[in-house]
Amino acid sequence: MQFHIRGGRLIDPRQGVDDELDVIVQDGRIARIGKGLATPTGALVCDARGKIIAPSFVDLHAHLREPGEEGKETIESGGAAAASGGFTTVCAMPNTQPPNDCRAITMLVKTRAHELGGVHVHPIGAITRGLAGEHLSDFGELKDAGVVALSDDGKCVMNARIMRRALEYGRTFDLPIVQHAEDHNLSHGGSMNEGATSTRAGIPGQPAEAEEVIVARDLILVEMTGARYHVAHASTARTVAMVRDAKARGLPVTCEVTPHHLVLTDEACAHYDTSTKMYPPLRTKNDTEALRAGLADGTIDAIATDHAPHSANAKNIEFDCAAFGVIGLETALPIALSLLPLERAIERLTWGPAHTFKLHAGTMPEGSCADLVVIDPSLEWVVTAEETQSKSKNSPFLGKTMRGRAVLTIAQGVALCDRMKVLP
Amino acid sequence: MKHLLGIEPLDKATIITLLDRADAIHEGQKPSDVLAGRTVVNLFMEASTCTCTSFEIAVKRLRADVVNVSEAFSSSKKGETLLDTSRNIDAMKPAVIVLRHGSSGSPAMIAKHVSAAVVNAGDGTHEHPTQALLDCGTIRRHKKRMDGVTVTIVGDILHSRVARSNIHALGKLGATVRVAGPRSLLPSGVEEMGALVYDRVEPALEGADVIMVLRLQHERMAGGYVPSLRDYSRFFGINAKNVRAAKHDAIVMHPGPINRGVELSSDVADGARSVILDQVAYGVSVRMAVLEKVAAK
Numbered sequence: 001m002q003f004h005i006r007g008g009r010l011i012d013p014r015q016g017v018d019d020e021l022d023v024i025v026q027d028g029r030i031a032r033i034g035k036g037l038a039t040p041t042g043a044l045v046c047d048a049r050g051k052i053i054a055p056s057f058v059d060l061h062a063h064l065r066e067p068g069e070e071g072k073e074t075i076e077s078g079g080a081a082a083a084s085g086g087f088t089t090v091c092a093m094p095n096t097q098p099p100n101d102c103r104a105i106t107m108l109v110k111t112r113a114h115e116l117g118g119v120h121v122h123p124i125g126a127i128t129r130g131l132a133g134e135h136l137s138d139f140g141e142l143k144d145a146g147v148v149a150l151s152d153d154g155k156c157v158m159n160a161r162i163m164r165r166a167l168e169y170g171r172t173f174d175l176p177i178v179q180h181a182e183d184h185n186l187s188h189g190g191s192m193n194e195g196a197t198s199t200r201a202g203i204p205g206q207p208a209e210a211e212e213v214i215v216a217r218d219l220i221l222v223e224m225t226g227a228r229y230h231v232a233h234a235s236t237a238r239t240v241a242m243v244r245d246a247k248a249r250g251l252p253v254t255c256e257v258t259p260h261h262l263v264l265t266d267e268a269c270a271h272y273d274t275s276t277k278m279y280p281p282l283r284t285k286n287d288t289e290a291l292r293a294g295l296a297d298g299t300i301d302a303i304a305t306d307h308a309p310h311s312a313n314a315k316n317i318e319f320d321c322a323a324f325g326v327i328g329l330e331t332a333l334p335i336a337l338s339l340l341p342l343e344r345a346i347e348r349l350t351w352g353p354a355h356t357f358k359l360h361a362g363t364m365p366e367g368s369c370a371d372l373v374v375i376d377p378s379l380e381w382v383v384t385a386e387e388t389q390s391k392s393k394n395s396p397f398l399g400k401t402m403r404g405r406a407v408l409t410i411a412q413g414v415a416l417c418d419r420m421k422v423l424p
Numbered sequence: 425m426k427h428l429l430g431i432e433p434l435d436k437a438t439i440i441t442l443l444d445r446a447d448a449i450h451e452g453q454k455p456s457d458v459l460a461g462r463t464v465v466n467l468f469m470e471a472s473t474c475t476c477t478s479f480e481i482a483v484k485r486l487r488a489d490v491v492n493v494s495e496a497f498s499s500s501k502k503g504e505t506l507l508d509t510s511r512n513i514d515a516m517k518p519a520v521i522v523l524r525h526g527s528s529g530s531p532a533m534i535a536k537h538v539s540a541a542v543v544n545a546g547d548g549t550h551e552h553p554t555q556a557l558l559d560c561g562t563i564r565r566h567k568k569r570m571d572g573v574t575v576t577i578v579g580d581i582l583h584s585r586v587a588r589s590n591i592h593a594l595g596k597l598g599a600t601v602r603v604a605g606p607r608s609l610l611p612s613g614v615e616e617m618g619a620l621v622y623d624r625v626e627p628a629l630e631g632a633d634v635i636m637v638l639r640l641q642h643e644r645m646a647g648g649y650v651p652s653l654r655d656y657s658r659f660f661g662i663n664a665k666n667v668r669a670a671k672h673d674a675i676v677m678h679p680g681p682i683n684r685g686v687e688l689s690s691d692v693a694d695g696a697r698s699v700i701l702d703q704v705a706y707g708v709s710v711r712m713a714v715l716e717k718v719a720a721k
């Protein structure tokens with residue numbers, strides 16, 4: 001498939017490009033970028049006037065559920081959701097069934113994604129065997145098999161000695177340790193943020209401090225070990241402040257934030273809507289403001305979706321019994337666009353995350369793999385269960401009107417999402 | 425009023441109308457026949473003697489049929505969801521479903537899916553609206569007013585739906601509400617609900633017209649909220665000595681069941697200040713008033 005994407009505004013923050021440029025895609029590569037290019041014979045023409053062309057997005061944090069929980073999502077359906085949202089690189093969290101703590105599971109995920117041939121899926125390996133927090137997984141073997149980072153996401157590495165060893169051994173293999181920062185003793189039994197809203201609703205709360213005490217401890221261990229450390233789904237003002245301080249001191253620390261933590265607060269939980277229940281819980285207005293400021297000033301490197309599909313059965317129940325998590329791949333872009341200047345929004349979805357895990361993605365110089373997205377920044381659309389590509393529909397934004405959408409997503413030279421009807 | 429899910433959504437006028445009606449019923453006025461021959465299901469997914477019995481008697485005095493479903497005999501033991509249980513019951517066309525459940529928000533959840541009226545008989549640590557109504561009615565009958573009355577709620581505020589409903593109800597009716605307990609049992613941000621917060625009992629009782637004592641669940645020790653019953657009872661229990669800090673005519677209330685000698689000493693529970701049995705008696709009248717109201721066509 002060949003494409004001539006014509007007349008759009010190309011924004012590639014990594015290359016420092018922001019200009020009206022044509023893009024030619026041939027043989028799965030970005031063949032040419034330039035002004036007023038001629039259409040190669042047989043190329044499909046995409047009229048991108050008034051639209052944005054950008055490297056397609058990179059998600060550092062998604063739960064694709066395969067293997068083991070294919071009823072919620074698969075690599076195929078998760079990939080379709082990603083492409084629909086403008087993402088073509090997705091890092092898959094290891095809390096599958098069984099968890100990805102060994103070469104066999106890593107290979108399974110990579111092979112399946114390779115067979116599908118669209119979205120790039122980079123597995124994240126488990127820090128500890130079985131995510132049990134006790135014995136390190138074989139980091140060397142996992143790195144060899146292709147993991148790009150390590151995480152026990154869904155669970156926190158509670159034991160400080162194990163965390164120290166993970167950082168040390170991870171540094172040896174240059175793998176970032178991605179922490180789900182939650183002191184399980186402090187958060188025990190909580191279903192939402194602890195505060196006036198949880199008190200009023202009578203929902204047991206998790207204090208912000210459950211996240212913060214772990215981030216504080218880990219930053220001390222990072223200072224001790226010099227290892228790469230990444231804070232998954234930062235949710236509180238103090239986490240942002242601690243990461244900002246750590247970066248200022250030159251520590252190898254990075255940080256991500258989810259779209260939902262940027263725009264929703266714990267007040268959304270007051271009516272027991274289980275699509276507002278996730279980990280970490282939605283916090284307060286003060287926290288969302290600090291997260292936005294951290295995202296704007298670069299303290300937070302990346303917007304990551306924490307796309308967490310759950311079946312309706314796990315959500316259409318009492319709030320305190322419902323599963324934690326929301327889907328997010330298809331709604332991340334408009335939320336980013338609503339909060340940041342265009343160039344910066346794109347950076348936090350492309351090079352920001354790619355750089356964090358040292359991925360070959362998030363930028364599109366000539367000769368690179370043809371992963372790109374055409375964005376209509378002013379397109380208004382309504383989030384519906386019917387149009388959602390994910391197998392699961394647990395979005396807190398169902399029924400909401402969004403502004404800005406991917407209208408053409410190309411991965412490895414193949415158009416995976418084509419709202420412009422470029423394909424014949 | 426289609427449902428009674430909590431006190432928080434009610435306005436002052438609605439609360440007063442309910443209490444006036446409960447008073448009238450309590451004084452012997454004939455209940456309406458709006459529920460006569462119709463069915464009320466008491467769906468009690470959490471253990472309760474007093475509330476369940478009170479609702480059952482209220483239904484019978486309204487000449488309606490009552491079916492009691494308790495958790496032990498419900499299909500939840502077989503894995504049926506609350507929503508399915510509620511829809512199945514609703515398909516049999518009861519006028520009212522009275523729900524007691526351990527999950528906050530569960531009455532609001534089922535109310536969206538059933539055509540029967542839903543009455544919250546206590547949901548998790550959220551609300552227990554009929555308890556607050558009967559408490560307010562009892563206070564009003566004893567104090568002859570609500571405006572300016574000072575009510576001190578003592579004990580496990582954190583886990584108490586009774587405290588939450590009372591903070592809402594008493595506040596709307598013009599009373600001053602104090603909450604008192606160890607810091608570990610005072611929920612974050614409770615002052616934003618309008619309560620004055622105390623961590624010692626004696627200052628909280630100073631000048632109080634009403635002492636509302638809450639039950640201390642034994643599992644709070646395992647959760648580390650309080651070190652022992654002994655320490656709790658010594659520093660937070662209401663007894664003949666500290667009760668004297670309140671006004672000389674202060675009344676003592678308890679939503680039951682009492683842990684005698686833990687949160688309340690027996691001499692006070694059975695003493696002249698205690699209005700605990702008045703609460704229980706008035707509870708039936710309040711529940712009749714509530715059922716009449718939600719069943720009204």
